[in-house]
Amino acid sequence: MxxxxxKGETLGIVGESGxxxxxxxxxxxxxxxxxxxxxxxxIWFKDRDVARFSPEExxxxxxxxxxxxxxxxxxxxxxxxxxxxxxxxxxVAHERFxxxxxxxxVVPMLQKVRIPAPxxxxxxxxxxxSGGMRQRAMIAMGLSNEPDLLIADEPTTALDVTVQAQIIExxxxxxxxxxxxxxxxxxxxxxxxxxxxxxxxxxxxxIVESGPTRQIFNSPxxxxxxxxxxxxxxxxxxxxxxxxxxSGLPPDLSNPPPGCLFHPRCRFRVDRxxxxxxxxxxxxxxxxxxxxxxxxxxxxxxxxxx
Amino acid sequence: xxxxxxxxxxGPDQFVATDTYEVGEQVSAWQDTWRxxxxxxxxxxxxxxxxxxxxxxxxxxxxxxxEVWRQSLGPTYQGPTGKHPFGLDDSGRDILxxxxxxxxxxxxxxxxxxxxxxxxxxxxxxxxGFYRGWVDAVVSLLINVFxxxxxxxxxxxxxxxxxxxxxxxxxxxxxxxxxxxxxRLVRGQTLSLRERxxxxxxxxxxxxxxxxxxxxxxxxxxxxxxxxxTFVIPAAILFEAFLSYLGFGVKPPTPSWGAMASDGFRSxxxxxxxxxxxxAALCITLMAFNFMGDGLRDALDPRMRR
Numbered sequence: 001m002x003x004x005x006x007k008g009e010t011l012g013i014v015g016e017s018g019x020x021x022x023x024x025x026x027x028x029x030x031x032x033x034x035x036x037x038x039x040x041x042x043i044w045f046k047d048r049d050v051a052r053f054s055p056e057e058x059x060x061x062x063x064x065x066x067x068x069x070x071x072x073x074x075x076x077x078x079x080x081x082x083x084x085x086x087x088x089x090x091x092v093a094h095e096r097f098x099x100x101x102x103x104x105x106v107v108p109m110l111q112k113v114r115i116p117a118p119x120x121x122x123x124x125x126x127x128x129x130s131g132g133m134r135q136r137a138m139i140a141m142g143l144s145n146e147p148d149l150l151i152a153d154e155p156t157t158a159l160d161v162t163v164q165a166q167i168i169e170x171x172x173x174x175x176x177x178x179x180x181x182x183x184x185x186x187x188x189x190x191x192x193x194x195x196x197x198x199x200x201x202x203x204x205x206x207i208v209e210s211g212p213t214r215q216i217f218n219s220p221x222x223x224x225x226x227x228x229x230x231x232x233x234x235x236x237x238x239x240x241x242x243x244x245x246x247s248g249l250p251p252d253l254s255n256p257p258p259g260c261l262f263h264p265r266c267r268f269r270v271d272r273x274x275x276x277x278x279x280x281x282x283x284x285x286x287x288x289x290x291x292x293x294x295x296x297x298x299x300x301x302x303x304x305x306x
Numbered sequence: 307x308x309x310x311x312x313x314x315x316x317g318p319d320q321f322v323a324t325d326t327y328e329v330g331e332q333v334s335a336w337q338d339t340w341r342x343x344x345x346x347x348x349x350x351x352x353x354x355x356x357x358x359x360x361x362x363x364x365x366x367x368x369x370x371x372x373e374v375w376r377q378s379l380g381p382t383y384q385g386p387t388g389k390h391p392f393g394l395d396d397s398g399r400d401i402l403x404x405x406x407x408x409x410x411x412x413x414x415x416x417x418x419x420x421x422x423x424x425x426x427x428x429x430x431x432x433x434x435g436f437y438r439g440w441v442d443a444v445v446s447l448l449i450n451v452f453x454x455x456x457x458x459x460x461x462x463x464x465x466x467x468x469x470x471x472x473x474x475x476x477x478x479x480x481x482x483x484x485x486x487x488x489x490r491l492v493r494g495q496t497l498s499l500r501e502r503x504x505x506x507x508x509x510x511x512x513x514x515x516x517x518x519x520x521x522x523x524x525x526x527x528x529x530x531x532x533x534x535x536t537f538v539i540p541a542a543i544l545f546e547a548f549l550s551y552l553g554f555g556v557k558p559p560t561p562s563w564g565a566m567a568s569d570g571f572r573s574x575x576x577x578x579x580x581x582x583x584x585x586a587a588l589c590i591t592l593m594a595f596n597f598m599g600d601g602l603r604d605a606l607d608p609r610m611r612r
Contacts, residue, residue, distance in 0.1 A: 029510055063511030070510075075503040080335070080525040089521070090511040141511060 012196035020205040067142040073134035077126035084122030132163035211287030221289040342605040349601020355594035363410040370403035375559040383577040407561035418477040419542035427488025435496025495527035529606035540595035
């Protein structure tokens with residue numbers, strides 16, 4: 001698992017439940033729940049290795065350099081503290097702003113995330129906010145220290161569809177206006193398509209395909225990506241075919257299958273798939289896939305590449 | 307899925323923040339608690355008695371009908387009369403005055419113990435639950451050791467070792483046995499609260515540990531803490547009375563309900579009022595505190611309602 005996020009970029013990480021998207025995100029902030037820990041590897045942030053940070057360096061890094069918004073805004077705000085106070089707290093924690101400046105920044109932050117009547121709302125408790133508003137308050141909290149990177153871990157999963165669209169729109173605008181890079185973790189491909197310039201497809205803790213969003217959506221090379229895209233209902237489809245499903249579940253990683261981790265569920269597998277794990281290889285301009293077969297060969301009905 | 311779905315783009319002026327937004331009636335958590343408490347008649351009665359008791363205790367510091375220590379106010383063992391509504395005791399002291407003075411001792415011991423034991427219990431419980439590991443091991447061991455020792459033994463040892471029988475000493479002694487419940491409660495609350503998402507969210511913006519403990523975990527555990535503290539008060543009052551009854555309580559002639567009952571026990575057959583009156587006062591007080599505690603518990607945690 002290795003990837004890069006550039007300054008001001010929007011990167012999408014997709015994959016089904018349990019394939020390691022959230023753990024990847026939590027690793028970036030070193031927030032992996034116990035007993036999990038980082039065994040090896042590096043997390044480079046501006047030429048510094050986060051994996052070797054001291055607790056105090058880590059605390060400074062969280063929120064200041066990278067911050068995160070969580071899946072469920074209903075439980076991510078402290079129910080007994082006023083929303084404005086919680087946003088202020090994020091700023092005071094880093095001594096970047098003194099008490100007064102932090103106070104003064106709360107209302108503009110709420111305004112920036114488009115909460116109506118921000119002045120009054122800052123004095124509210126989380127239960128007085130709707131789900132969408134809470135998620136916006138979380139985003140305000142995440143952005144209050146002007147971090148370089150915002151990790152959004154399924155920020156729209158717990159919200160209803162119209163609010164999802166608003167939150168995505170908001171993230172896109174903030175990315176454009178503030179230049180904050182965004183890593184968006186989701187299993188919603190529509191969200192990725194509308195927000196991200198680059199996308200990483202994960203399966204069983206590994207990157208199986210990565211590349212520019214447009215390119216991946218147009219010509220996915222890994223069968224998993226292809227299947228994901230085929231499993232979405234299309235409003236412009238004229239045929240009345242059944243939607244494609246990927247049968248089975250992701251593998252148990254304490255007992256992984258031999259060879260390619262996806263091969264037990266893959267409809268294009270060849271013999272080699274169950275013996276050797278394919279490397280992540282360049283398959284097009286800036287696009288890489290981890291597959292022995294590749295969709296261009298599979299769909300053409302040609303002999304799979306050796 | 308050739309291109310990004312255009313249906314995902316809401317109109318540009320979807321978010322019009324209006325400044326005339328009305329925020330609903332603000333009801334603080336405490337007002338809400340009071341509303342529920344008001345509906346519980348038994349709890350209200352308990353509370354009224356507690357208030358009367360507190361007032362009595364305050365009044366007795368500067369005025370009682372007779373000095374609590376003055377003997378030979380009339381015939382010893384005299385029953386209730388107009389001049390002495392609760393009669394006189396074996397030394398001819400006014401029982402009403404002594405009852406009032408005893409209320410003061412009871413209240414000071416009850417509230418003092420609740421405060422001191424809560425401080426010990428909350429601090430240890432928070433630390434154990436939050437840091438876990440060796441801190442938790444030490445605190446838990448301490449709790450278990452104290453749990454295994456008879457309360458009376460601990461208190462008698464402290465009273466015997468310090469050779470002092472002042473109020474402060476008694477409060478300290480009882481607190482050393484009463485902090486266990488609070489520590490356990492707070493430890494459990496902390497263990498569950500520290501896994502809540504808002505704590506993770508606070509961490510993800512770089513909030514300090516101490517701050518998370520004080521501002522995020524403690525206020526969320528406050529409800530159960532208050533209830534527990536309320537139940538410590540009657541327990542401590544009873545314990546003090548018990549100690550005084552045994553002769554290890556506050557030094558005579560300072561009146562204490564336990565000591566008064568002890569005096570009356572010897573004349574139970576021919577002057578029963580001397581033991582019945584302090585015993586009744588003790589009963590009513592304990593019940594009042596327990597009713598109030600029950601009411602508070604129901605009011606502070608609506609989900610626990612039977």
